[in-house]
Amino acid sequence: MKTVGELVERIQSLHRRTEETPLFNPVFQLSLDLSRLLESGDLTLDDCDRLIAELECDALKSRAERLHRLIAPSSPEANADELATALSAGDFTTFRDRWERPQLHAVFTAHPTFLLSPAQSAAVAEAASIDEPVDSAVCAVPAARPPITLAYEHEQAMRAIAHAQDARDRIVAQLLTHARQHWPDEWTAFAPLPFRFASWVGYDMDGRTDIGWAQSIGFRLAEKAERLARYVVSLDAIDPAHALLRELRPAADYAADRARDFSADLSDPAALSVAANRLTANDPRKLLTLARYIEALESEARSAQDERAVGLKTLAAAMRADGLGMGWIHFRVNAKQLHNAIRRRLDPDGALDLSSKSAVVHLRRVISEAKPLRSNFAALAIESSTAIRQFLAMAQILQHVDADAPIRMLIAECEEPATLLAGLYFARLFGIADKVDLSPLFETETALEHGGRFLDSLLAEEEYRTYARERGRVSIQTGFSDAGRFVGQIPASLAIERLQGRLAQAMETNGLGDVAALVFNTHGESMGRGAHPDSFADRLDWPLSPWARRRFVRAGIRLEPEVSFQGGDGYLLFATPELALATLTRIAELRPAETDADAAPDPFYRRIDISLDFYRAIRDHQHSHLESRTYSRAVTAFGLGLLNPTGSRVSRRQSDLSADREMSLRQIRAIPHNAILQQLGYPVNVIAGVGSAADGNYEEIAALLSSSERGMQLIRLVRAANALASVKTVAAFGELFNSAYWASRPYRGTESHLSEPCQALAEYLIKDDRAGVFRRLASRLRVDALKLHRLLAMMPEGEGRSQNESVRRAIGVCQALRLALFQHMFIRAVSVPAFSRANDVSRDDVLEMVFTLRIDEALAQLRRAFPTSFPKIGDFELAEPTDYPEGADEGYEGLRRAFIDPIDRAYALSLRITTAIANHFGAHG
Template sequence: MAKLDVLDGRALDELRNRLKGEEKFTPARALRDDLETRLVAMRQDTVNHPLGNPVLELAHDLSEKLSSGQISMANLQELIQILSAEAFADRAERVGQYVGLADQDENRARLASLFKSLAYDDGDTLVPFEEFSRRVEREAMGIVITAHPTFGLSQEHYQALAQFAADETLGGQALEASDLERLSKLVIEQSHEPDQKINLLAEHGQAQKAIESIQQAMRGVYDVVLSIAAELYPENWTELTPRVLTIASWVGYDLDGRTDISWADTLHTRMKVQVAQLKYYAAALNTISGDLDNDHDELATTLALVKSRVTLALHVAEKETAFFSSEYATGDELSEVSRRIVEDDGSRLVHTVELIDALNRSVALTNDLSVKRALIILRSEVANYGLATSHMHVRLNAAQLHNAVRKSIGMEGEPDDPGRRRGNFRALSGLLDDVKPVRINFGSLAAENTTAKRMFMLLAQMIKYVDASAPIRFLIAECDTPFTILTALYYARLFGVDDVLDISPLFETGTALERGSEVIAELLENEHYRAYVKKRGRLCIQTGFSDAGRYLGQVSASLAIERLHMKLARLMADQKLSGVEVVIFDTHGESIGRGAHPVSFADRLKYVSSPMTRSLFAKNRIPLKHEVSFQGGDGYLYFGTPKLAMTTLTRLLEHALGTPQADEEDAFYTNTDYSLDFFLSLKSFHETTLENRDYAALLGSFSTNLLYQTGSRKSKRQHEKHHGIDRGHPSQIRAIPHNAILQQLGYLANTAGGFGTAISRDLDAFVKLHGESDRVRRFMDMVSYAKGLSSLNTPEAYAALFNPRYWLAKAYAVKHTLRAEDQLRLSELVADTGRYDGMSRMLQTFRRDAISLHRGLDALSADGQEKVFPFDTRRRINLIILHVVRLCLIQEIFLLAMRIPPFATRNDLTLDDLIQDILAMEIPAAIAELKATFPVYQVQTHFDEGDYGEPSEYRDNENRDYSKEHRSIFGPIEELYDLCRRISVAVSNSIGAHG
């Protein structure tokens, strides 16, 4: 697939040159080159010695050299640092290539061409202004900023990554020599790791920086629209209020699987973004006023009044935000603030109507085209964003809604229980028949204990007192029954927010994706839901590529999602809901395993929203709005500099506003028998894998313990109920850490896995299909990319650490030494874990599948069809070397654990228990226990007679100072563990994202 041209990477060249020229890294570079030479030779020799594992053999050799003093820990630290810096530089280069980085002039030219095409039908017939206006004032695309835990680098390193990728400063200026010096030093000399203990407040701050960057780029987009409109519609262009793209955020509002965000936290977050946007509006009005000449007295007066109105509202918002940022009281203090809020004297600003009216008057008061344009751009921003920096997405889990309504309808069990389903549905419809809005206040909100009802009450208060001008999306996770959506509609009406709220089910489980269109069809038969959709003018759904990718496999999930999209297009056409827009929010992530196609940004968008799907909506004349997520630090990167932000927006708009080029003869859609068999085989492989206890053993070998904390959300799911949950099941690990574990084990199973099995059923048919289908080639590009980033030798090497035979063999090689004794003891302890057999069985399954995948990829090559391996040999070698070094470090941690002194059982913790924690790499907790058990001080046992009134002759001769153990065991284990996690960051950078 063709790639967009990229700018020359002057900054990256400088970084790489500096890295090569660092003399202190000379020994580390020599070690890296030696490891590469030996790795290549060993891999070539596997033809003659197929049972050998080059990764494990190199790790063993490195470990023995470290033990004998042939290499030092300093050598390994320097090796890790240069490999980390190289991975960082490679990632920066790929970011630029991925988005098709372009300078501002080229982006503006591409946008001008795009918007001009919207003004013509059939390429040469100018459409009426009203039609052009409809096309550019409609929000065809949406960005959703989320705070999933993908803050895998520090904010400072993310900023450096963006600047190296774009070859510009954060402010958009050319990088100077001093900038390059500072940034290169950061990358080359400082360890690569996330900010410590990142919390929701820090995530929100980074999210707002990304949103600010998007808003800045959007002003450039509006300017291009107005330039084209002024050229083609000189009499009417000032009437335009272009929108084209929305910005939304759920950072601070996503309660799915979280119990650590209070209603006051959510309200405070929303108030903060209102304050930020009002400040921006005031500053924009100031700038426009400052540019006026003396002929604009009336306009200056009007703008002064508008600014005064905004400033007054800003003061109110700031005071209330300050209250909810503190430890708010549920008693007198909350009552007092609530009374002040309710008794507003008119200073509060909740609707944008008066601002837009004032800006309309202002546009008519000037003939200065530059002033008109500035006012129209500001009018577009007010119309688009409302009174906050972005639209608001809240998210709950379906179970939270079910728990809320359970007593009201006497529901027992789950809503879809056989025998009760119809009764539950009728009872809920009965509630909707009679529901009347109820008034609430902050007291009733604070007193409510049910999460779902509390959220609706909070939204009601927000609409009354914060912002009623922008729609709010109400996302429902794990939604696979119409009952759930109707429950949300009932509470929306009960609390009077249904006029502003867009209820959106999230379909991401296998069941939900299969039933999604049936759920919507059943809902549209319900008079309450149908009336609601017609009144709102839109029907919203969310499809998730992350959990779906975990449950079904990434590609089979995308195909299931595509089928759901197509079924929905046909359903809407059959229902004849004219004028109702369909909004599809595709929550994919930034990694391959979460649906970020690795070849280009254009491929990424076509992967999640295929040309065939979009053409089907267009053919049926159903307005479609496509929304995509940008998640955490990895996602915000695409808006890190002005050039990156503008390029990203340009690619999004080219996708959303361009005509989808769908091949009606694409064999994937015409040869449905084979396509369906292929999909079912792939889906079955991943569903079977997820339920396999051996897969749980593989994931649980180190679990998330090789990872830094990369966000405020817990890796394990939080539940409002605790019974009936298998907490050892892979589904209880969130999608991002699940994928991150696979990355760190070296095999991207949820993307590359299963394809060999599916292909092997009919290899010739697959090769033929690949040649005749753009859709198949696109997902196979992703599979071959994932395979290229994977090596089954790597997880097999990690599994070997739990194989008693491995440690026995090592002990035999170094007989009659202290190290051999440690290895003999370790062989017994790893046998006790029982991990190896399960891991080995799972990896054998993956190996069989991978052999078939190799055959399939080789058959494509033999047929002249290109495979996509988007990296050079050095990048792949570096990735394997990172694993080799970490395997060496883990072995040293295991062996150091054998030297922990015996101790009496403490807090029900035995020495063997503690060592098992270390074998699982639960190092921080284990070291904390060790430091408490073996303190670094001498306990005083002799006290003078003068102190206590009687003599003491007792002397304790036992030495209780364990400083030696701290120096020789505990401290080194901590140091080795930190290096292991630093390698994890380098692995993530090599792959392109965390999890």
């Protein structure tokens, strides 16, 4: 078995044996077949490398095909035709109202989802950018991955935004041309703004301490320089001799110089003083607003020839949308950081309970009495509070970089109105409340459960209402990462939907119907950072459903939907000009800012006697997994060793690295947690509980879901996850730790050469709990899956069943080959000779490191114990002769070749399989 085709054929034949023996595990049996070949020498690691290369190729094709299916058609000409069809003539007023406000705010974030190498990402994007079948060209790329630093993430974000800007320019030009053709006497009054772009890369401080304030300022200045340079290119294409170029070119150069100043080491007060004084000094090249340029372009367009006028107005539209940056920016802090800051400022003795009514009363008073304080870069440099530092940084950006573009302040884990009022106090204190949108994040189970009451209380505060009217919007953020992990994807979506409805109700009740509602959804997990893999319509409707949108429309509230495109996964949708245009065209066709207020009610929301119980049952089932020691132990059985590093933010929260056996799920961040579920073979947080929730009422629930668009959307997500899921794979991981398996493997002399290592593994693993943990989890998942299959059998059949089976078999082969590599690592690790304990690390500690896939640490200890580089006699020039040692000492080079190097290489190969499996799922996380 040295080809993928042979492995697929073998696993298919093994699956047929489950009809005779239901407990038979085809995935683990194939891994044993491969392990026997590997340990006998009939299969080498070089052979495994070739097999993995073929599996990688198939997975990259799968990812490219999925991406193309999501955005098709991809050619610019086809998308121009598609948009033209979607533009009805109508009347000019209706047309302006639709396209002079954003249909979507797109935020380019940098969650750790940079799974593919740059070459792989480029190949996938190129393959998806043409309306042709994906071929093997997508595979002919090296897989080397650069270190994923914050600078790398920022560079990738800016590249994606640049493509998005160009695509938006094409759409804006088409909108202007359409207006010119249909309303020739009025069209110059049209100011299109179909999309806004933003980013928090370099500004997000939630969960990290590695971003200095100077980096944030430097990033913002670099973005300003890049955007001004792009404005120059656009205007130069219209008229190389245009008068405004004499101002814009020096302004771009000046911003680039200031960006270089702030990219230097500014830890020395003298160096900071030089950089700050250069930035804050008056200079004719220093632009803080584009208002005069926008007006000049619009004024010229009113008397220009048609094509030139379209070009000028397109550039003005870009300036209006982006300001002096590549887009708007989002700072983000955690509620605890804000609590620490407000206590230090107003409650140094810690006597104030921020969850109390007295805290709100106190904050009302200090907000109303706050007098703006001046600040400078020295104040920013010496500030120790993370939250206050962010407000000071925003003040400097608004004062010295871009005075027009507002800044979002996202507050994670915001569960008390006092938290947001504390943010409002600091915004008033530093004189930036008129330009900062404070946005609470609802993501935890507590926040979602009590979010309605939070909104009712917050919007009832007069100081907040005054602030919201000043800003012209109420901003909130809803996130699926932690919600999807701790509540489950489907319950999270339904809870977030209800919260959004409560926002519409609270705004209407508190007289805020005259301001906009900006609802930022950071999308989902497990089936990809797009939340829903089925279509672009589902991708947009999943986090902000038509039901929720209708609540705002019926209340007369203007809705500003905002979604994130996260890391290497989300950036693929903007990785080429063609993909960016196709993506924005699909959004423009779907118009997520609008909905039909008179649409017929969805039965899912009318039959709450059924749907609410269904939601609660799934939520309770998911919660039981979260509280289960079995589930927690299984998910953390390998630590984070199943995953490639995919971002600059650490994937694991601060903890004792030696405590893997007792690792809590809360120590792992949401994205790697859900990525581990993919790698274990079963997206528990998507599938689990749906079948059990229908138990005893299958017919009625199936009928309700089948008659409901929202219900069928839920089922499409479940089907997509279930098509790739395998309970047998979950069980197979447990067999790695089954002492009886290792004791029986060389039984009857079939592998007598492995008797000693197998016996050692059998003895060592007698005390290990993981075999039983995976067995119990698989049993629970199987019972729930049986109920799910019964429910799905009563509903309309999903599409692509034969294709799903092909992908499922490919994933099964990937899993079996990886399990064989793990067995190879285990056998080699237990075969390493004993060595003396050093640095409190014993041989058993090293074995445990290997079993939890902390391979780098294990290999470092083994290389310390068995060195191959050391002083030799010939290195010394001594007059006195010696007869000792008698021969050349090669040290432990043979031992390394036999044991240490194979572990190293096998693990590297296993991580390539991780990437292949993630590509079949369509994302990392």
